[in-house]
Amino acid sequence: MxxxxxxxxxxxxxxxxxxxxxxxxxxxxxxxxxxxxxxxxxxxxxxxxxxxxxxxxxxxxxxxxxxxxxxxxxxxxxxxxxxxxxxxxxxxxxxxxxxxxxxxxxxxxxxxxxxxxxxxxxxxxxxxxxxxxxxxxxxxxxxxxxxxxxxxxxxESIKHNVTRKNQEKRITIHSQNKNNDLEIALSDLIFMCAADNYVDVHYSDNGTIRHKLLRNSLSSIEKDLHCYPTILRCHKSYIVNKEKIKAIQGNAAGYKLKLKETHELIPVSRSLNQKIATLLN
Structure with missing residues (x-):
């Protein structure tokens, strides 16, 4: 209650x-x-x-x-x-x-x-x-x-949406600390979340889920990766890879994204509620 x-x-x-x-x-x-x-x-x-x-x-x-x-x-x-x-x-x-x-x-x-x-x-x-x-x-x-x-x-749209695989595309997520950048395949990225002055990057490494703290801001990383259409800033504290979205949950509190390879539910900013369908396509 x-x-x-x-x-x-x-x-x-x-x-x-x-x-x-x-x-x-x-x-x-x-x-x-x-x-x-x-x-x-x-x-x-x-x-x-x-x-x-x-x-x-x-x-x-x-x-x-x-x-x-x-x-x-x-x-x-x-x-x-x-x-x-x-x-x-x-x-x-x-x-x-x-x-x-x-x-x-x-x-x-x-x-x-x-x-x-x-x-x-x-x-x-x-x-x-x-x-x-x-x-x-x-x-x-x-x-x-x-x-x-x-x-x-x-x-239903997610189930029937055939996405292009990005196995060949690699991205570099930069850290403000030298020699601490993270380079991974775009298709391995699951989500990123803000953690004080760091960004916690969750990704798949040969089937094993890992995460790495990078000293940076989500806004800076979002700007670096803006050219990749599968990267979505869905909340002030979260960035997700749209290819990893498995399902969406909705109630009076708003929407949450259920991702592949993780049990964590990712919140969607209420300012995006009206255009979530457009953003996910």
């Missing part, structure tokens, strides 16, 4: 979703408050009612805009399912706080009382928890299903 909740999940990364929850939520709250008249709104009518509803929904919308548009990019470095749930829950608490403040200003001589805040939270959670949970679950399963379908299609 813990690992499931810590899966990467991109809903909050969507600007469309963030703007929808801010401004869509503002419109919904205005209509809901105007029609059902909670929070003491039933005490007023006409223009006064319109102003009261506008204060509740307007200040709530400003609070959500600050949370989702201004503060969120400063806090989130990695988006997970658990983080999404907690962040949405915080938005309910924030709306409860703003509603309590507006209610105190309009109907309680500016006095904020804890029991009113708890009452507002109860109303807000009861209204929003079911549709919000439904949206998150629906989106999570939609993204997972979409990436699984894409992975299956790509796997």
């Amino acid at each position: 813990k690992s499931f909740l810590l899966n990467q999940y991109s809903l909050l990364e969507s600007k469309i979703f963030r703007f929808a929850i801010v401004f869509g939520g503002g419109i919904f709250s205005f209509l809901f408050l105007y029609v059902f008249e909670p929070y003491g709104i039933h005490r007023v009518s006409g223009t006064e009612k319109l102003i009261t509803v506008a204060l509740y929904s307007g200040i709530g919308t400003i609070a959500l805009a600050l949370q989702f548009i201004l503060v969120q990019p400063l806090i989130f470095k990695k988006y997970t399912l658990l983080g999404t749930i907690l962040w949405l829950g915080l938005s309910f608490i924030l709306i409860g706080a703003t509603s309590t403040g507006v209610n105190a200003y309009l109907f309680n001589n500016g006095v904020i009382e804890l029991h009113r805040f708890i009452a507002f939270l109860g109303i807000i959670f009861s209204i929003n928890i079911i549709p919000t949970t439904f949206i998150v679950i629906l989106h999570y399963h939609y993204i997972t299903s979409k990436r699984l379908r894409n992975a299956l299609q790509l796997n």
